Amino acid sequence: MPRRAGVLSAVSDIGTVLCDPVEYHAQPAEIWTDDIEHVRLQNDLQLRHATRFVFSKSGDFSLANQVLDVYPQVGDPNRKRTRS
Secondary structure, three states, rough: OOOOEEOOOOOOEEEEEOOOOOOOOOOOOOOOOOOOHHHHHHHHHHHHHOOOOOOOEEEOOHHHHHHHHHHHHHHHHOOOOOOO
């Protein structure tokens, strides 16, 4: 079963993230917060470590574009990744 991280966001009441249980086995099954800075940090980390797709309920990919501006290598599907 995929692990989930639920966070309150600035634009909606709740967000759900499904994570590969093999890749994210060390993470807790659920995380809840109402700290907007923590939400932004988690969104940034999720974008930087995405392995295939990025989804947006609202179609707003501005954060993804900002991450690509700062870390263009994350847009390369063949980039080297670290393994734990």
